[in-house]
Ligand code: HEC
């Protein structure tokens with residue numbers, strides 16, 4: 001556990017003990033000024049305003065005084081039992097860290113109990129279980145929504161999980177792998193040596209693959225580059241290759257945009273989508289629930 005440096009250690013000890021002693025002294029000093037039991041004979045302090053307004057000096061009521069004494073005793077007992085005086089641990093050995101760890105352990109035990117019910121359930125059974133799906137929805141909100149959107153709809157650079165197109169392959173197992181180990185899309189920057197007209201023509205060819213508006217003459221010019229540079233990953237017809245995460249260029253799903261400029265930029269600069277691994281963040285049973293939940297997004301959706 002981290003310790004205070006000697007300076008702060010002594011400062012805390014001296015200020016704590018000092019203020020308790022000061023409090024005690026103040027009580028006894030004020031009591032000494034007017035230590036009487038009968039409240040009728042009242043001293044005054046000798047201060048007079050406007051010729052006849054005198055400042056009186058009533059003694060503190062006993063019960064009031066004793067309240068202060070009790071707080072002093074409480075403070076001393078507290079400092080003996082609990083850590084309060086610099087680095088001195090207190091005889092109970094209580095620490096915030098211990099308390100925090102106990103709370104975490106308690107919460108984990110409670111979660112484990114809930115999750116145990118889902119042990120060994122198939123993806124289909126999980127998807128049909130309202131409790132599991134509610135857990136999945138909450139996990140998705142905590143861990144995934146900031147990138148994929150709270151409805152899984154995605155955004156530029158972040159794939160839509162609520163549709164039925166899967167860049168890395170469809171199915172529960174692929175989703176579970178994405179969650180557990182992450183996914184790193186590597187579209188290499190291939191346009192570094194190409195002139196703009198060449199990139200322009202290539203982009204038109206890429207647009208032709210999915211039937212988007214394009215200039216046929218440009219597309220015909222671009223085809224050769226596509227065949228040479230792109231087919232290995234995206235396929236002859238642009239259907240992509242799930243094993244590499246190379247997306248289909250022949251559909252209407254565009255992670256990075258479908259305009260000629262977007263496509264030119266993709267080819268020139270490359271793209272490196274990074275889905276972080278969640279193995280160390282989310283427990284295995286929770287990852288399975290989450291994968292089933294993600295599958296349900298596309299099945300319930302459009
Ligand atoms: C930091 C942002 C980020 C977070 C957080 C994140 N993802 Fe992703 N995810 C991505 C990106 C970016 C990709 C695309 C990777 C690529 O370009 O290949 C991706 C890809 C995926 C894929 C593959 C999609 C496909 O079409 O094959 C799945 C499934 C997925 N994420 C699910 C999840 C789930 C479930 C969570 C919550 C545990 C999550 N992601 C959290 C950024 C994120």
Ligand code: HEC
Nearest residue numbers: 185186187190229230233245246254255256257271272273
């Ligand atoms: C080594 C394999 C590989 C090669 C070669 C390759 N790509 Fe890619 N491409 C990818 C991957 C992987 C992605 C997805 C990147 C990501 O998820 O961040 C991608 C993404 C893209 C995208 C973005 C798709 C979208 O949905 O926005 C376009 C466009 C594209 N590539 C075009 C091309 C063209 C044109 C060529 C040839 C000049 C090419 N790629 C060559 C692997 C490749």
